Amino acid sequence: MTENIPVLIILLPLCSALLCLALTALGRNLGIIVVKLSCLASFVLSCFQLHMVVTGGTIHYAIGNYAPPFGIELVIDSLNAVLLVCFSLIGFLTMIFAENFADKKRPMLVGGACAETALLITGLLGMTSTGDVFNLYVFLEITSLSAYCLISLGGSRGVVSAFRYMLVGTIAATLYLLGIGVLYSVTGTLNMGDMREILSAGGNERAMMTAMCFLVPAFGIKMALFPFHGWQPSAYTHAEPGSRPLITGVMGKVPAIAMFRFIFCIYGTEFGFVRSFLLIIGVFSVSGMLYGSLMAMGQTDIRKVLAYSSVAQIGYISLGFAIGTPVALAGAFLHMMGHAFMKGGLFFCTGAIRYKFGTTDINEFGRIYKKMPLTCGLLTIAALSMIGIPPTAGFFSKWYLALGAAQEHEWIYIAVLVISSLLNAVYFFRLIEKVFIRHSSELKDRWQSEALELPVSIIIPIVVCFAAILGIGLFNVKLVDILLMTLEGVGL
Amino acid sequence: MMTTINAYLAAKGIYMLTLVLLALGVAGIIVCNNYMKKLICMNVMQVAVIFFFLCLGQKYPATIPVALDSAVKASEYVNPLPHGLMLTAIVVSLGTTGVGLSLLLRIREKYGTIEEDDLIRREELMNRKAKNGGNRK
Numbered sequence: 001m002t003e004n005i006p007v008l009i010i011l012l013p014l015c016s017a018l019l020c021l022a023l024t025a026l027g028r029n030l031g032i033i034v035v036k037l038s039c040l041a042s043f044v045l046s047c048f049q050l051h052m053v054v055t056g057g058t059i060h061y062a063i064g065n066y067a068p069p070f071g072i073e074l075v076i077d078s079l080n081a082v083l084l085v086c087f088s089l090i091g092f093l094t095m096i097f098a099e100n101f102a103d104k105k106r107p108m109l110v111g112g113a114c115a116e117t118a119l120l121i122t123g124l125l126g127m128t129s130t131g132d133v134f135n136l137y138v139f140l141e142i143t144s145l146s147a148y149c150l151i152s153l154g155g156s157r158g159v160v161s162a163f164r165y166m167l168v169g170t171i172a173a174t175l176y177l178l179g180i181g182v183l184y185s186v187t188g189t190l191n192m193g194d195m196r197e198i199l200s201a202g203g204n205e206r207a208m209m210t211a212m213c214f215l216v217p218a219f220g221i222k223m224a225l226f227p228f229h230g231w232q233p234s235a236y237t238h239a240e241p242g243s244r245p246l247i248t249g250v251m252g253k254v255p256a257i258a259m260f261r262f263i264f265c266i267y268g269t270e271f272g273f274v275r276s277f278l279l280i281i282g283v284f285s286v287s288g289m290l291y292g293s294l295m296a297m298g299q300t301d302i303r304k305v306l307a308y309s310s311v312a313q314i315g316y317i318s319l320g321f322a323i324g325t326p327v328a329l330a331g332a333f334l335h336m337m338g339h340a341f342m343k344g345g346l347f348f349c350t351g352a353i354r355y356k357f358g359t360t361d362i363n364e365f366g367r368i369y370k371k372m373p374l375t376c377g378l379l380t381i382a383a384l385s386m387i388g389i390p391p392t393a394g395f396f397s398k399w400y401l402a403l404g405a406a407q408e409h410e411w412i413y414i415a416v417l418v419i420s421s422l423l424n425a426v427y428f429f430r431l432i433e434k435v436f437i438r439h440s441s442e443l444k445d446r447w448q449s450e451a452l453e454l455p456v457s458i459i460i461p462i463v464v465c466f467a468a469i470l471g472i473g474l475f476n477v478k479l480v481d482i483l484l485m486t487l488e489g490v491g492l
Numbered sequence: 493m494m495t496t497i498n499a500y501l502a503a504k505g506i507y508m509l510t511l512v513l514l515a516l517g518v519a520g521i522i523v524c525n526n527y528m529k530k531l532i533c534m535n536v537m538q539v540a541v542i543f544f545f546l547c548l549g550q551k552y553p554a555t556i557p558v559a560l561d562s563a564v565k566a567s568e569y570v571n572p573l574p575h576g577l578m579l580t581a582i583v584v585s586l587g588t589t590g591v592g593l594s595l596l597l598r599i600r601e602k603y604g605t606i607e608e609d610d611l612i613r614r615e616e617l618m619n620r621k622a623k624n625g626g627n628r629k
Contacts, residue, residue, distance in 0.1 A: 134577055134580070137581075138580060138584070141584045141587070141588075145587055145588065145591055148591050148595070149591065152595055152598065156602040156603065157615070159595055159598045159599050159602060160599060160603075160611060160615070162595055163527065163592065163595045163596070163599060166588065166591065166592055166595065167521055167530055167531075167534060170534050170537070170538070170588055171518065171521065171534075171537070173584075174514075174537055174538060174540075174541050177541045177545075177581060178514075178541055178544065181541070181544055181545055181548060184548065184574075185548050
């Protein structure tokens, strides 16, 4: 039983997604309950798997017992294992959060949205754990298709943003296929480990460079790296409110992991042009960090502020790749985890405020801390973490990034890191000022209860995100040790 | 001179045609104003990649990958793997087209048009209305 855990983590949400609509037709809430239970089960299993990986080393799982390189392989190293725990946790939290935004009169629509979210979780977990480049493409498409549907559920603006995202996302998928086609033509394999062995024999520099020219924009579009981010702000703003934390928190990070796999695990640092590509990614991320923060300062809708700030935050992650030392890579992955909870948490707060007061305009947030103390607590801690104030997760990831940059003598990167953090401070302190100091505006309370500020299913995600942001910060040494188990061998 | 060009085209010509098809698809997505046309161009682009993979799997002289008595060596069969991969890619492109068409139906339902410039004008109108509504409060 325990040896099948890697595939069960992916299969459980997939099966529940396929069953969800049929079960919803049988009984109103049956489908949603099954999906929630399967997401919880895959979170518990991924925790157990993390324990197995830390004590027993990397897990290689051959799907259907077809031996790799001919069959599809799942490879769970310490890096994947930690990220799977984070992503499945956010997936589960989003599932319980989403029910508050469901239209109770249309159960089939609710069941459908629930199935789409479960498919999105399947795709994200699959992309994280796969060790086969074509399988990665299939999971990438599962992720994208369910994301298009979820974004289109967010009203009439959502439909248009979803269509635009679909056109751009399909270009990315096509570029990815071309890239792996070029690599397949010179190696004859699709397995990542096998490809690495054949490519490291040398002699394929030109084909590798061509493939990388396709792969960098492909992943760049999917993770909304700076010059390819055009689809992202409107898609994040108009997505279906229930599933927005998952879309904004996790969807941009997973292609970044795939990019890391291609650059450092398949190509390796002995690839002749690796420094040039890292420089290009570095330029993209530096411009993205400045552009995203500057654009976020000009917005008044909190969803738009957070969407533009994501452009900047993805820049931090790819900056870690661009620096390329194990410490900087650990910083990038720590930021990936931390930011998943920060951005997810901020969108949980946005959703909670919208649920209670029906507004997303920052200027109307006057003194809501009196009415929603828990939500504003998370809002504050997540904002402080975004700026990078100890002891939150954001401080430590930026610390490791700066440490890595200093080791490589990349002073420009450190300077931009500091400037971007200061710009973050400008718009997040503006948000904190509105929430705590500004005169209260007349907001109509849509959800009244004596005991609690919000329904329990919104409070649970908020409390967990609060704990996770502080936990990742306080136990960062432990986490970085686990990450370095894999990263030691692969950096520059 | 002619023979070198012929040999070059015989070896690489098909890849160039594929590249032209790909470029046409991408250019169409960028240039076209009508969303339906954009969707068709997206399909053209996906077909280009399918051609690319099929060309990789092709060789001459070789036969289809079905076990025959006359052919025993691997070199006598074309590589079936790219075809298998493209079967998956075709299914994915079918799914994408389906989602795209249903999104277009919804856009048409909500905005009454699928021309991009009309759509942008209508969105701006909606923005302005929302702003005025906010001021009146």
